[in-house]
Amino acid sequence: MARTTTKTVILTLALGAAALLTACASGTGGAIPVAQYKDEPDLGTGEYIIAVGDMLGIQVFDQPQISGRMRVRTDGRISLPFVNDVQAAGKTPVKLGAELEAGLKAMVLNPKVTVVVEESRPLTISVLGEVSKPGTQTYERDSGVAQALAAAGGLTNFAKKDRIFVVRSNPKPVRIHFTYEDITRKVGPASVFRLKPGDVVIVD
Numbered sequence: 001m002a003r004t005t006t007k008t009v010i011l012t013l014a015l016g017a018a019a020l021l022t023a024c025a026s027g028t029g030g031a032i033p034v035a036q037y038k039d040e041p042d043l044g045t046g047e048y049i050i051a052v053g054d055m056l057g058i059q060v061f062d063q064p065q066i067s068g069r070m071r072v073r074t075d076g077r078i079s080l081p082f083v084n085d086v087q088a089a090g091k092t093p094v095k096l097g098a099e100l101e102a103g104l105k106a107m108v109l110n111p112k113v114t115v116v117v118e119e120s121r122p123l124t125i126s127v128l129g130e131v132s133k134p135g136t137q138t139y140e141r142d143s144g145v146a147q148a149l150a151a152a153g154g155l156t157n158f159a160k161k162d163r164i165f166v167v168r169s170n171p172k173p174v175r176i177h178f179t180y181e182d183i184t185r186k187v188g189p190a191s192v193f194r195l196k197p198g199d200v201v202i203v204d
Contacts, residue, residue, distance in 0.1 A: 030175070031165055031175035031176060031177035032174060032175065032176055032177065033176075033177050034176055034177065034178050034182055034189045034190050034193055035188070035189045035190075037174070037176050037189070037193075047092045047094075048092060048093065048117060048120075049090060049091070049092060049196070050072060050088050050089055050090065050091055050092070050093065050096060050117065051072065051089055051090075051120070051121060051123075051196070051197045052072050052073070052074055052076055052089050052121065052197055053071065053072060053121030053197075054071070054072045054088075054089075054117055054119065054120050054121055055069060055070070055071050055072075055117070055118045055119035056069065056070055056071070056072065056078065056088065056093075056096075056115055056116065056117060056118065057069050057115070057116040057117075057118045058070065058078075058080065058097075058100070058113065058114070058115055058116075059113070059114045059116075060100075060104065060108065060111055060112070060113050061111070061112035061113075061114075063108060063111070065081070066080065066081050066082065066104070066108075069118065072088045072089055076088060076089030076090065077089075080100060080103075082103070082104055082106075082107040082108070083100060083103035083104060086099065086100065086103065089197075093115040093116065093117060094115070096115050097113040097114060097115040098113075100113040100115070101113045120141055121197075122138040122139065122140070122141070123138065123139045123140065123141050123143055123195060123196075123197060124136060124137070124138050124139075124197060125137065125139055125143075125148050125195050125199055125200070125201060126199075126200045126201070127148050127149065127151075127152040127200075127201045127202075127203075128200060128201070128202050128203070129159070129202045129203035129204055130155060130156040130158050130159035130160070130203045130204065131149060131152040131153055131154065131155060131156065131159070131203050132152065132153025132154055132155075132156060133151075133152050133153040134152060135152075137151050137152065139151060139195070142194055143194070143195055144183075144190075144191070144192075144193055144194055144195060145164070145166060145178060145183050145190065145193065145195065145201060146183045146184065148195060148201050149164075149183065149201070149203070152201075155180070155203060159203050159204070160203075160204045161179060161180035161181070162179045162180070163177075163179075163203070163204035164177070164178040164179065164180060164183065164201070164202070164203050164204070165177055165178065165201070165202045165203075165204075166178070166193075166195070166199050166200070166201055166202075167199065167200040167201075167202060168196065168198070168199050169198055176193075178190055
């Protein structure tokens with residue numbers, strides 16, 4: 001019985017090691033191909049997504065004591081009287097306004113809330129690995145991977161063009177796999193993919 005158990009454990013470990021080696025050899029390490037990646041809201045809709053550092057103008061109809069300008073904090077939240085801390089980053093202005101209205105109903109009769117992005121913080125992205133100028137740079141909002149690579153000086157001679165990744169931590173950690181061919185095409189999922197604050201581009 002003990003010998004059988006030992007053989008089973010060894011076989012399990014061997015299979016696990018083989019799977020790990022296969023993943024490493026493939027170069028993607030379980031990353032999701034950009035063609036299979038789904039985001040919320042859907043890419044290409046044109047809806048503005050509130051980000052950390054944005055300055056919001058929040059107007060509650062007929063309630064000047066609640067209305068005002070506020071910047072989205074580093075934790076992605078804002079503070080509003082009667083509703084306290086509210087998650088703002090990652091939402092559209094319309095969705096945030098609807099959530100604020102729901103939160104104010106206990107204190108305000110038929111609240112009407114308008115949210116306007118008065119100042120948008122520039123997109124800050126880190127590009128690491130085999131690029132000419134690795135580091136963190138500021139980009140225009142709505143930039144894609146191609147723009148980030150161009151601003152980083154392009155790929156080095158040692159770059160593996162089939163192993164380019166975007167590491168995204170919000171709303172959950174994920175690695176998205178691109179090839180250089182994906183990025184330079186003017187059509188397809190990679191052409192509409194847009195970077196978000198906190199993304200890291202890595203070129204192996």
